[in-house]
Amino acid sequence: MNVDGTVLAGDVFERVGVDEVSSEHLEKPALTYWADVWRRFRQNKLAVFGLGLLVIIIVMLFLGPALSGKDYQYIDSSIRNQKPSAEHWFGTDDLGRDMFTRVCYGGRVSILIGLLCTVVMIVIGFTLGALAGLKGGWVDNLIMRLVEFVGNLPYLIIVVILTLVMGRSLFALVFAMSLTSWVGTTRMVRGQILQLKEQDYVEAARALGSDTWRIIMRHLLPNTLGIIMVQITMSVPGFIFGEAFLSYVGLGIRPPETSWGALASYGQEKLMFQPHMLFFPSLMIVLTTLSFHLIGDGLSDALDPKLRR
Numbered sequence: 166m167n168v169d170g171t172v173l174a175g176d177v178f179e180r181v182g183v184d185e186v187s188s189e190h191l192e193k194p195a196l197t198y199w200a201d202v203w204r205r206f207r208q209n210k211l212a213v214f215g216l217g218l219l220v221i222i223i224v225m226l227f228l229g230p231a232l233s234g235k236d237y238q239y240i241d242s243s244i245r246n247q248k249p250s251a252e253h254w255f256g257t258d259d260l261g262r263d264m265f266t267r268v269c270y271g272g273r274v275s276i277l278i279g280l281l282c283t284v285v286m287i288v289i290g291f292t293l294g295a296l297a298g299l300k301g302g303w304v305d306n307l308i309m310r311l312v313e314f315v316g317n318l319p320y321l322i323i324v325v326i327l328t329l330v331m332g333r334s335l336f337a338l339v340f341a342m343s344l345t346s347w348v349g350t351t352r353m354v355r356g357q358i359l360q361l362k363e364q365d366y367v368e369a370a371r372a373l374g375s376d377t378w379r380i381i382m383r384h385l386l387p388n389t390l391g392i393i394m395v396q397i398t399m400s401v402p403g404f405i406f407g408e409a410f411l412s413y414v415g416l417g418i419r420p421p422e423t424s425w426g427a428l429a430s431y432g433q434e435k436l437m438f439q440p441h442m443l444f445f446p447s448l449m450i451v452l453t454t455l456s457f458h459l460i461g462d463g464l465s466d467a468l469d470p471k472l473r474r
Contacts, residue, residue, distance in 0.1 A: 205467040212463020219456040222449070226272040235263035237270040238421055246439055256441045258431070267423055268445050274424040276453070278339060279404040283397055285343040290350025291393065295381045297351070298358025308351070316348040325416060333419040342407055350396060357389045391468035398461035402454035409450055425450050 206212055230237065233254065241261035249256045255264035297308040324341040331337035361367060362385075370380050405425070411417045412426025413433075420427070425446045432443030 202464075202467045206463050209463040209466060211459050212467075215456040215459025215463065218452060219460065222272070222453055222456065223276070226269045226276070229269040230266045233263065233265050235266040237262065237266040237423070239263070246435075249441055255445045256439075258442055259435065259439070264428075264442065264445060267428060268425070268449060271423040271425045271428050271446060272449055272453075274335070274418060274422065275405050275408055275426065275450075276401075278335065278342070278408045278424070279401040281339045282343045282346060282404040282407075283400045285339065286346040286350055286400060287393060287397060289343075290347035291354050291386070291389070293347070294351040294354025295358050295385055295389075296377070298355040299362055299377060299381065299385070305355075309355075312348050312351050315345050318345055320345050324411065328411065328416045333416065335418070338408060338411065338417065342404060342411075346400070346404075353392065353396070354389060357392060358385055361385055361388055391464075395461055395465050395468065398457050398464055402457040405450065405453060 235253075239262060241257075243261065244253070244257050245261045246259050247253055247257040253263050253265065255268055257263055258267070293308050293312070297305040323344060327341035327344065328337055331340065367380060367384055370384055375383070408417060408424060409426030409429060412424050413430040415430065417426050417430075418424045428446035429443055429450070432439070432441075432446060435442045
């Protein structure tokens, strides 16, 4: 019946019907959580650029010396202080050593230190944070008091003292830089665990007799993996820059071994007449730090459940 009271004839309407095949068709394929994370990460152009830049840097660090055919420790006094050229892509230092191979080798050491320090930070920080948040009581109080004590230690002074006592080696540098780095991670993981432990699946696992370690590894770790990955991408460049600073002030890797920080420290003395000796290692530090930060920003958005569509 129309609004004015007239009755509409049946032939006015057209029966559309239902297509049973199209009704079962999915608009888009189902995605797993990590597939959706990767899809959203790829949509961030800056994050993809950062990932590509990091891949290029890593490939250069490991394949560069083989392509140049030079040894990073080989001394040739006849080619001292040469500018960048087709023979020596980044020039040579005042001992005649090829700067390109030294930058490549130093980059391996710097990134290795960054990764090792980050692994130590994540392992200690996640373990203590998960135990504090899950167990509570005196365990939580003990761990948090330890966190407060370590967090109030003067980081730079501790690193300098340990480096002087233990010597300028890779192990001493990683140990000194990692000693207080896990404090922030512990606090962050504890806060996440305090929220997750009240979930039904955690209560069910506890009721079924699962021990603390199993609950942490099977239920809590996967649900905090997102913030851990973001923490990793943000921490690696921080440790690389920290190692560069220590090497710059003379507390880093001992010669003839080298790193980006050691090369930058060595090059700043020659800045007036040989600027390439400072420019190239500093450029690599900047590009590596930039790539990790871009990746971290992209992961932060891709792993945020509030942005999932």
